[in-house]
Amino acid sequence: MKSQSFSLTAAVGLSLGLGSVGHGAVTVGSSTLIGQLDYSDTFTIGAGGTTAARQGYGAQTYPLPAGVEAIENFYTNASVSWPVDAWSIATDGAVNPGATGYPGGSSAGSADGFTQRGGGGDWSIPYGLRSVFVVQTDFVQMSDRVDITIGSTPGNIFGGGNISIFFRQTGHPIGEIGVFNGSLETIVPGLSSGISAANTWQNYALRVDVPNQSIEVFVNETSRGTINLATIGGGAYAGILNNAFVGVGGAGNDRLWSDNFQVGAPIPEPSAAILLGLAGLVGLRRKR
Secondary structure (H helix, E strand, O other), rough: HHHHHHHHHHHEEOOOOOOOOOOOOOOOOOOOOEEEEEEEEEOOOHHHHHOHHHHHOOOOOOOOOOOOOOOEEOOOOOOOEEOOOEEEEEOOEEEEOOOOOOOOOOOOOOOOOEEEEOOOOEEEEOOOOOOEEEEEEEEEEEEEEEEEEOOOOOOOOOOOOEEEEEEEEEEOOOOOOEEEEOOOOOOOOOOOOOOOOOOEEEEEEEEEEOOOOEEEEEEEEEEEEEEOOHHHHHOOOOOOOOOOEEEEOOOOOOEEEEEEEEEEEEEOOOOHHHHHHHHHHHHHHHHH
């Protein structure tokens, strides 16, 4: 079994991870993958909104009135905005169910607001802060795909300098996890999504390492494996990865619903944390 695992890694640039027990939605600030947030948005409207524009916003108003497009939390970073025509903000109580039907609340803040888009599409914010980071979102799984895109061109999976990871449900005829460079998709052999059914709230995340050209894929905070962009697809994805924009989207249904967007520094790997702890103990002993 070990020899087969190593040969698979060499062939497609993939390493498989076990991860933690997963769940279908993750509120901003409760991620087990992000240690320090750079940007986040819960899309909360009404009394709980963090700005006057969000507090006064009427559910499902499109395009977004001035100010509603500004990202909710930018911490110590420059404020950034979503496109005003990417989506409206709905709530569990005020939602256009679409032909497939809204699946109901996520139990992670959808009662107060989430994005709603008619038809497929993608949206993003400027980023450019870290070379190693995690981008994470709740999304209702589409019959085709949910995608997270990192790269040079905002709001467009076909844009130059972009890498997108496609998430599809278990047993999908196209494949479950794919990597896309704007013109070519490669289904990653041996990497499963663990998504049992479409039209359900799931949580999606990528741990992006630009210098090492690698992306670790998570569903419901469980690692599905790491893709080596330098080798997969015969090098078709090498040298593209960058941190200029981060965004999400999808296709396959007549409605797209997402919530709890967050991006920031990864929580250190357990091995790294242990090494840091040991280094601290050594330092204390030396001081004595």
